[in-house]
Amino acid sequence: YDREEHTLRELRIFLRDMCKKLASNKLFFMFTKPVDTEEVPDYPTIIKQPMDLETMMTKVDFHRYECAKDFLNDIELICQNALEYNPARTSADKQIRHRACSLRDYAYTLIKTEMDTDFEEKCQEISKKR
Numbered sequence: 658y659d660r661e662e663h664t665l666r667e668l669r670i671f672l673r674d675m676c677k678k679l680a681s682n683k684l685f686f687m688f689t690k691p692v693d694t695e696e697v698p699d700y701p702t703i704i705k706q707p708m709d710l711e712t713m714m715t716k717v718d719f720h721r722y723e724c725a726k727d728f729l730n731d732i733e734l735i736c737q738n739a740l741e742y743n744p745a746r747t748s749a750d751k752q753i754r755h756r757a758c759s760l761r762d763y764a765y766t767l768i769k770t771e772m773d774t775d776f777e778e779k780c781q782e783i784s785k786k787r
């Protein structure tokens with residue numbers, strides 16, 4: 658079967674495992690599902706591009722990521738959204754900002770340590786010419 662499709666399938670398997678590991682960490686529970694706009698009606702007025710780990714898992718299945726960099730861009734989006742929506746000096750806001758930074762650092766480190774550099778380079782080459 659086409660070598661490039663085989664590479665992208667292997668990427669999807671890897672990214673599903675990343676999603677699972679991040680979503681199973683209790684520290685990151687607030688990032689596992691979209692913010693409930695019924696409970697938090699002003700959220701969509703402030704955050705124009707919501708993102709969460711469940712949505713990212715669906716994006717993996719829909720072949721929306723062609724390399725780990727694209728996946729990390731959505732992790733960065735989760736983090737930036739949390740920093741923007743929760744800017745106060747209250748302990749609640751401070752905690753969610755700390756968790757967001759932890760999620761970002763943990764995701765980068767997990768990918769850096771568990772992913773072969775050559776494999777990511779191959780994915781980025783495929784992605785560039787598509």
Ligand SMILES: COC(=O)N1C[C@@H]2C[C@@H]3O[C@]2(Cc2nccnc23)C1
Pocket residue numbers: 687688692693696697738739742743753
């Ligand atoms: C990634 O998650 C977040 O940015 N948030 C911000 C929301 C404000 C606060 O916490 C969140 C959910 C919530 N629900 C009900 C009442 N208040 C809240 C989670």
